[in-house]
Structures are given as structure tokens and as C-alpha cells.
Amino acid sequence: MKNQALKISIAHLYPELLNLYGDIGNIITLKKRCEWRSIEVNFEEIHVKDEIKEHDLYFIGGGQDKQQEEVADILYSHKDFLSKERDKGAVFLGICGGYQLFGHYYQPHDKEKLKGINLMDAYTIAGKKRFIGNVTAKTDFLNPKTIVGFENHSGLTYLQGDTKPLAYVTTGNGNNGTDKTEGARFKNVFGTYLHGSFLPKNPHFADYLIELALEKRYGEKIKLLPLNDKIEIDTHNSLINKAY
Numbered sequence: 618m619k620n621q622a623l624k625i626s627i628a629h630l631y632p633e634l635l636n637l638y639g640d641i642g643n644i645i646t647l648k649k650r651c652e653w654r655s656i657e658v659n660f661e662e663i664h665v666k667d668e669i670k671e672h673d674l675y676f677i678g679g680g681q682d683k684q685q686e687e688v689a690d691i692l693y694s695h696k697d698f699l700s701k702e703r704d705k706g707a708v709f710l711g712i713c714g715g716y717q718l719f720g721h722y723y724q725p726h727d728k729e730k731l732k733g734i735n736l737m738d739a740y741t742i743a744g745k746k747r748f749i750g751n752v753t754a755k756t757d758f759l760n761p762k763t764i765v766g767f768e769n770h771s772g773l774t775y776l777q778g779d780t781k782p783l784a785y786v787t788t789g790n791g792n793n794g795t796d797k798t799e800g801a802r803f804k805n806v807f808g809t810y811l812h813g814s815f816l817p818k819n820p821h822f823a824d825y826l827i828e829l830a831l832e833k834r835y836g837e838k839i840k841l842l843p844l845n846d847k848i849e850i851d852t853h854n855s856l857i858n859k860a861y
């Protein structure tokens with residue numbers, strides 16, 4: 618039996634600028650895991666000149682400081698719309714540079730502070746050291762609990778208020794290399810420093826996001842049918858606590 622006649626709309630924000638280290642793999646994973654279950658995907662790339670329409674799930678990838686500077690002001694111009702989307706239960710996933718812009722600001726080295734869109738109560742300041750390497754972190758809501766990926770950032774992100782960590786690192790640095798947190802969640806807004814890309818190696822989290830997006834669209838919990846994830850989970854397991 619398939620997840621018949623279900624639909625989901627996904628927006629990829631600024632792929633021409635924020636799409637570092639194969640972050641497009643996250644979009645491919647979300648689309649494929651829906652299509653394999655006969656869930657119709659309405660997919661839209663949003664470029665800097667485009668209006669942003671209503672979607673169930675918004676994705677934004679990572680980028681160097683320069684690309685973040687090119688995106689920050691235009692993203693900020695959509696902040697009120699995106700906050701309303703967040704409050705309606707839309708799902709957001711931001712990777713690294715995109716994640717940093719979900720907070721109040723990102724302060725690069727010796728440059729103008731970049732305004733964030735305040736989807737979560739967090740802020741980022743460029744650190745002296747660049748964190749580059751494999752990351753394993755433990756969540757308290759996924760099965761398996763682990764998430765794995767690759768980090769490459771100098772930004773140090775600090776969470777405040779009701780914005781909670783996505784996970785706690787067991788290998789690697791995560792948000793800032795000191796408080797052991799990795800990523801963040803507020804409502805259905807998720808951020809992570811994990812590239813690699815992230816979702817292909819964490820199919821359980823991809824499905825978690827798809828189920829949240831379906832719940833936002835249909836107003837009820839919809840359990841996804843299981844897929845044969847042997848290859849994905851073997852890959853995931855091979856990366857758990859892989860040396861930094």
C-alpha cells in the first residue's frame with residue numbers, strides 16, 4: 618500500500634548562492650523519499666529576484682561568507698512572511714550558512730553584521746578557528762538517535778530562550794565547540810551544521826521532516842510507509858563516531 622494521493626510542496630531558497638558541499642543532496646533526498654511513496658512533490662527553486670510563495674517545507678543550504686552577504690538582505694526582506702509560515706507550522710531546514718541566517722544575526726570576521734530573519738532565538742559570531750571534520754551527534758527524538766555529517770564553519774552559534782539544540786555532539790564541534798550542542802530547533806524550524814550532504818545519510822530525519830510537512834498540510838499526523846533503507850542506514854552506521 619502506498620501513501621496514496623498525498624502532496625507536499627518544497628521550496629529551495631537561493632540554490633544559486635547557498636549550496637555548498639553538495640547541500641542539493643538534501644533536496645534530492647526529500648523529493649525521492651516522497652516519490653518512492655507516490656507522494657506528489659510540487660518543487661520550486663526560489664532565486665534572489667523571486668517572490669516567496671507558501672510551501673510546506675523550505676530548504677536553504679550553506680555558503681561562504683560572501684554568498685551569505687549576497688543572500689542576507691534579500692532573505693531579510695521576506696522575514697515577516699517566513700515568520701508567519703513558521704507560525705503556521707511550515708518546516709524549515711537550514712544547513713550551516715543558511716542555518717546561521719535563521720537566527721538574529723551572523724557576525725563574520727571584520728565585516729558588517731549580517732541580519733538574520735529571527736526564525737529562531739540564536740546568534741552566530743565568526744570564531745578564530747575553522748571547524749572541519751566528521752560529526753556524530755545524538756538526538757532525543759529520532760530512531761536511531763544519531764545524526765552524522767561533515768562540518769566546515771568558523772561561525773560559533775549560541776542558542777537562547779525556547780530554541781533548543783537539535784542534538785549533542787559525541788564527535789566533532791557542532792554549534793560552537795564548547796557547549797556540546799549541534800544544530801537547533803524552534804517549532805518546525807531546524808538548523809544544522811552538518812553538510813555531506815546531510816539527509817542522504819540520515820534518512821530517518823528526512824522522513825521526520827516529511828511527516829511534519831504533511832501534518833502542516835493536512836492537519837493530521839500521517840505515518841510514512843517504511844522504505845528499504847539498508848544502504849542508507851549502513852552508510853549512516855559506518856559514519857558513527859568516524860574520526861574527526
Ligand code: GLN
Pocket residue numbers: 637678679680681682685712713714715769770771772773
Ligand atoms: N560562512 C559560514 C561560516 O564559515 C558558513 C559556512 C558554511 O555554510 N559551510 O561559518
